[in-house]
Amino acid sequence: MTNITRSNFQAHPFHLVSPSPWPLFTSISLLTLTTSGVMVLTMHGFSNGGYLFLLGLLSLIASMAFWFRDVAAEGTYLGDHTSAVQRGLNLGVALFIASEALFFLSVFWAFFHSALSPTVELGAQWPPLGITAINPFELPLLNTVILLSSGITVTYAHHSLIQGNRPGVLYGLIATIFLAVVFTACQGIEYTVSSFTLSDGSFGSCFYFGTGVIIGTIFIAVGFWRILAYHSTDNHHLGFESSILYWHAKRIIILFLYVSVYYWGS
Structure with a gap:
């Protein structure tokens, strides 16, 4: 007989989100993008400010893409969006x-x-x-x-x-x-x-x-x-x-x- 514990059941219809790294990565990317944007847009000629801006933008796009991928999987394949x-x-x-x-x-x-x-x-x-x-x-x-x-x-x-x-x-x-x-x-x-x-x-x-x-x-x-x-x-x-x-x-x-x-x- 299969051993079924109480943790296999959920007594409410709400989705308890699993731990995810993407909110932290998105926050760091936003901080990088904002800081580098100030360097590039208001402090003209700041050394390597453009590279830092590009890095922040690319990391923000990647973090949000992975985050949205997880949300789409939860709602489409896992049935968490009741x-x-x-x-x-x-x-x-x-x-x-x-x-x-x-x-x-x-x-x-x-x-x-x-x-x-x-x-x-x-x-x-x-x-x-x-x-x-x-x-x-x-x-x-x-x-x-x-x-x-x-x-x-x-x-x-x-x-x-x-x-x-x-x-x-x-x-x-x-x-x-x-x-x-x-x-x-x-x-x-x-x-x-x-x-x-x-x-x-x-x-x-x-x-x-x-x-x-x-x-x-x-x-x-x-x-x-x-x-x-x-x-x-x-x-x-x-x-x-x-x-x-x-x-x-x-x-x-x-x-x-x-x-x-x-x-x-x-």
Whole structure:
């Protein structure tokens, strides 16, 4: 007869995470990346600062990739993501999106504070003296339309997954990732041709902090890869659903950014 001990049973539906080195490695990588970034970006010419920055970036990517691999294995193959665990993860994603919203609220607060009452240091005008705002009816308008269009394709992919339409999921996500990459490329072009930089006062800081969706693009791309690997099903796709929620939140923020910063702020 097999000897079954009490430790083989679990009296609760929650997942007790096994000891993992990846949080420690990720923290060290973030510290290295931040420190080297200060060396490179603010102390120009710091000896070997670029190599340290590259090392921190590569180690951060590797640590997070291994960490996400373990999480995907726990949820897909080990069955650790029960309904109770999924409720907790949903709450975590909601709090993360709320923190993003509050972060952008602080950016918009700083923008409107400076725009509605520009100080003498800003030339008592908005945009500040010496800064030429980007025409909102050129590349920014195209970029906003591209990003809003991606909401249609990602929603189509989500509904296709629920209905069991695998080709529809893949085509919808490919179109979404393509639109996101085009948006990022256009944003890069916009950065290179603009007449101001991140260091040009509150206008430059608020502008560059408020734009960009690279994290959302990576989020969607990871969801696409997991669907290719048959990790997600029609009733178990929490990671993919979380990426969609984050993507919709970013679209709303970018739309408000266009109206306030590009159109009104110019």
